[in-house]
Amino acid sequence: MLVYNTQTHKKEELVPIEPGKIRMYVCGPTVYDQIHIGNARTFLAFDVIRRYLMYKGYQVTFAQNLTDVDDKIINRANETGRTAAEVAEECSNAFIEQMHRFGVLDPDIRPRATHEIEAMQEMIVRLIDAGHAYPVPSGDVYFSVRSDTSYGILSGRDLDQMRAGERVGVNDEKRDPFDFALWKAAKPGEPSWPSPWGDGRPGWHTECCAMIHRYLGTPIDIHGGGADLVFPHHENETAQAMCAWDTALANTWMHTGMLRVDGEKMSKSLGNFYTLKEVLDKYPAGAVRLLMLQTHYRAPLDFSFERLEGVAGTLERLQTCARNLRWAAERSPQDGELNDADRALGRAIDAAREEFCGQMDDDFNTAGGLAAIFSLVTACNTYLAEAADDTSTAVCLRAADMLGELAAVMGIELSRSAGDDDLPVALVDLAREHAGYEGDSASDAADALLAARQEARAAKNWGVADAIRDGITVLGLVVEDTAAGARLHRKE
Ligand code: AMP
Ligand code: ZN
Numbered sequence: 001m002l003v004y005n006t007q008t009h010k011k012e013e014l015v016p017i018e019p020g021k022i023r024m025y026v027c028g029p030t031v032y033d034q035i036h037i038g039n040a041r042t043f044l045a046f047d048v049i050r051r052y053l054m055y056k057g058y059q060v061t062f063a064q065n066l067t068d069v070d071d072k073i074i075n076r077a078n079e080t081g082r083t084a085a086e087v088a089e090e091c092s093n094a095f096i097e098q099m100h101r102f103g104v105l106d107p108d109i110r111p112r113a114t115h116e117i118e119a120m121q122e123m124i125v126r127l128i129d130a131g132h133a134y135p136v137p138s139g140d141v142y143f144s145v146r147s148d149t150s151y152g153i154l155s156g157r158d159l160d161q162m163r164a165g166e167r168v169g170v171n172d173e174k175r176d177p178f179d180f181a182l183w184k185a186a187k188p189g190e191p192s193w194p195s196p197w198g199d200g201r202p203g204w205h206t207e208c209c210a211m212i213h214r215y216l217g218t219p220i221d222i223h224g225g226g227a228d229l230v231f232p233h234h235e236n237e238t239a240q241a242m243c244a245w246d247t248a249l250a251n252t253w254m255h256t257g258m259l260r261v262d263g264e265k266m267s268k269s270l271g272n273f274y275t276l277k278e279v280l281d282k283y284p285a286g287a288v289r290l291l292m293l294q295t296h297y298r299a300p301l302d303f304s305f306e307r308l309e310g311v312a313g314t315l316e317r318l319q320t321c322a323r324n325l326r327w328a329a330e331r332s333p334q335d336g337e338l339n340d341a342d343r344a345l346g347r348a349i350d351a352a353r354e355e356f357c358g359q360m361d362d363d364f365n366t367a368g369g370l371a372a373i374f375s376l377v378t379a380c381n382t383y384l385a386e387a388a389d390d391t392s393t394a395v396c397l398r399a400a401d402m403l404g405e406l407a408a409v410m411g412i413e414l415s416r417s418a419g420d421d422d423l424p425v426a427l428v429d430l431a432r433e434h435a436g437y438e439g440d441s442a443s444d445a446a447d448a449l450l451a452a453r454q455e456a457r458a459a460k461n462w463g464v465a466d467a468i469r470d471g472i473t474v475l476g477l478v479v480e481d482t483a484a485g486a487r488l489h490r491k492e
Helices: 037-055 071-080 084-102 117-129 159-165 204-215 227-245 276-282 285-293 305-331 340-361 366-387 393-409 426-435 442-458 462-474
Strands: 002-005 010-013 021-026 059-063 133-135 141-143 180-185 200-202 220-226 250-256 259-261 301-303 477-482 485-490
Touching: 002 250, 021 037, 021 204, 037 059, 037 084, 037 220, 037 250, 037 259, 037 276, 037 285, 037 301, 037 393, 059 204, 071 084, 084 276, 084 285, 117 133, 117 141, 117 180, 117 204, 117 227, 141 227, 180 204, 180 227, 200 204, 204 227, 220 227, 227 250, 276 285, 285 301, 285 305, 285 366, 301 305, 305 366, 305 393, 305 477, 305 485, 340 366, 340 393, 366 393, 426 442, 426 462, 442 462, 442 485, 462 477
Parallel strands: 021 059, 021 220, 220 250, 259 301
Antiparallel strands: 002 010, 133 141, 141 180, 180 200, 477 485
């Protein structure tokens, strides 16, 4: 399995540190607001990477932090008259809620910066003792980038060249303009914790490094985040690990491309800024996933509502195919010998899985993986149309299961039932009135209504046929005619 490593600029064979196990960490959000769809793109990419590693049989341990103390949180608290802890708590809960809606698996470990002060201070003490960090009179502690001979190893930046080209903030207390704060002295009114250097709070780059060391051990197999984190955040993380414990922080560094809206950078000032919440309020999570996964995780992703509209139909096609297969399986007579068409679909199922894995083994090529899923959809639709009512139950079920299995790696849930899972109970009353139905199951009522409608049409009893159709429409349902017969489902 090949994975692109930012540090070496090439695809490398993934060789786990411990056979069969992968330890991975993805930098989490700073919790001061709802996350936007750019953040969501990154979290989705690593969700699918994790799911695929699990699908391949690895035992994956996944950690992701919540940055719950930061200037942005403190500013938001001051603007809204709340404490920083209140803002962080509310936004952490909102983040977790939206991740659940999006179908992103919970991390195995979710450390919060404010709960890890001790681990961070221990690391800072080690760095000071080894001569890689220094406290200054104001109470800040800085990491000395010059003390780390490998500084720049991840991003490929050279401190001397950057000096010439870039303006960096001037701070008299720093020995070098690129030195960064491991610990920040408390300003009045800010959250703070006691430390050997006076009251203060940790710097952002400090937290991930200390958490990784504490919860996963260093080095880990995979460290990920958006491409905007390569420098300085991840460069600074790996520098601390090298200097504190003499190990790299991660063997493989993975970075996602940035999300753009309508070809432009997404930003509040351009008015093309969308939160994940507002997008999920309007579109199914599966459609947003499909759109994002059509682009390779390392490439920039162009988001537009136009594309999303189109993809919603693609998702429907996948779901309908799986339902049709299960429907056909329920309706088909007992299996006899498999015929040529059955065997051809059987081969298409195996080929789709092989193609899917081949694509995903190549640096998680989700676009290729999706193409493999949809080539199976096409094969299934052709089979269902041509076989009409002579389908094989076993082959239909195997095809539906394979679609479900591969879609699940993409985090897309397909229904395991032949019909709509949530037909309204009001169908029961309608069927009692028009179809002499006496039970209380919505799906049986749907079958009874469709049979009664069919009978009424055959008898040219248009009044009854129309009354049934109108009643169905009022409930927000449509009649779908499939090769294996008519059935009801919810209008999208
Ligand atoms: P932040 O809360 O800003 O630290 O961001 C959380 C994660 O989202 C980080 O991994 C960022 O790299 C990532 N991220 C931020 N903006 C974008 C974007 N426009 N596209 C993709 N990922 C992003
Ligand atoms: Zn981080």
